[in-house]
Amino acid sequence: MSESGNEDRTEAPSEKRLREARERGDSPRSKELANVAVLGCATLALKATGPHIGAASRDWMRNALQIEPGLIGHPDRLTAYAGKTAAALVMPLAPLMLATIAGCFVAPALMSGLRFSSSALKADFTRLSPAAGLSRMYGRESFAELARSVLRLLLIGGIAAIVIKGSMGRLMDMPSQSLEMAVANGVDAVLRVFLALVMAMGVLAAIDAPYQRFAWRAKLKMTKQEVRDEARESEGNPEIKARARHVAREMANKRMMDAVPTADVVLVNPTHYAVALKYEAGAMRAPKVVAKGVDEMALRIRELAGQNKVTLVEAPPLARALYRQCKVDEEIPVKLYAAVAQVLTYLFQLKKWHPARGPMPQLVQVDVGADGAPDAANGAGA
Known part of the structure; x- marks a missing residue:
């Protein structure tokens, strides 16, 4: 019929x-x-x-x-x-x-x-x-x-x-x-x-x-x-929609790569995850994620950060937490403030360090708990 x-x-x-x-x-x-x-x-x-x-x-x-x-x-x-x-x-x-x-x-x-x-x-x-x-x-x-x-x-x-x-x-x-x-x-x-x-x-x-x-x-x-x-x-051709999503991803990735040289630090896993953070005192309420990626994208972020002399910091738990909980161009959540503050403090101490003042500052490993806060047993390196 x-x-x-x-x-x-x-x-x-x-x-x-x-x-x-x-x-x-x-x-x-x-x-x-x-x-x-x-x-x-x-x-x-x-x-x-x-x-x-x-x-x-x-x-x-x-x-x-x-x-x-x-x-x-x-x-x-x-x-x-x-x-x-x-x-x-x-x-x-x-x-x-x-x-x-x-x-x-x-x-x-x-x-x-x-x-x-x-x-x-x-x-x-x-x-x-x-x-x-x-x-x-x-x-x-x-x-x-x-x-x-x-x-x-x-x-x-x-x-x-x-x-x-x-x-x-x-x-x-x-x-x-x-x-x-x-x-x-x-x-x-x-x-x-x-x-x-x-x-x-x-x-x-x-x-x-x-x-x-x-x-x-x-x-x-x-x-x-x-x-x-x-x-x-009315919904559109699936192939065209897939192509549009691909183009959108490519454009988003390009914007992320352009933002990596402006980052203050790139947190790595050290090989699988990479998250680039930027913070401008007075202009931002909290640090913001400007780029993130895993595997191949993480490698590209690390390479671009190295070419532009952006500091790489190994903080596996924090890198994974930021990758999962934050979107690009989004401020970090409140529960990660303390952990990120340890990293920024370390960067500040690193910039002020001079060999004549003693040994180079070291970052104590930051463990991020289930709620996103740093483990109380650990502190920031001096």
């Missing part, structure tokens, strides 16, 4: 997949919500501007039925007069038309937010496939749409018929009414029908909108392999 079949798409779509779908113009859409939004905005606008539209329509009809004296004998003025008459009818209806246009943006905003996708404007010739067309016509979604259409027709048609039947008496009296009253009653009847339709379509939209969102997410479900591929893609 193919792993990409719909029956294997059991994983919820990732945020990346949903975002890519929206970017190419594939978003959840509800025709019922769009219809009720457009009709609802138009109904609200009609209710707000109904009296104005009725009065303007009455005046427009009165003017349109009158003969314009200036047109007699001047047929060339007829085009301009027709345009002026049409504009006089459009202006009162402008708020209604603008509200209807605004309603077109309500449904997309509620379903997925307003987004513009240039991908949706590109030609897609796969839509011209007869096989795809037949699958859409006779597929499961087409039968669902047919069922929704029948339900829409029965519900909306039935409610509209009930409302019109209730207003039939007022509509039958319109021929005997004055023009103003007839227009007002006509607008009121239309408004009643629209309100009833909005409520009926609102019920359909309340059912259809969640279903369309569910169907859209179900369509974008992923297979387990697609989830793994996307995770691999």
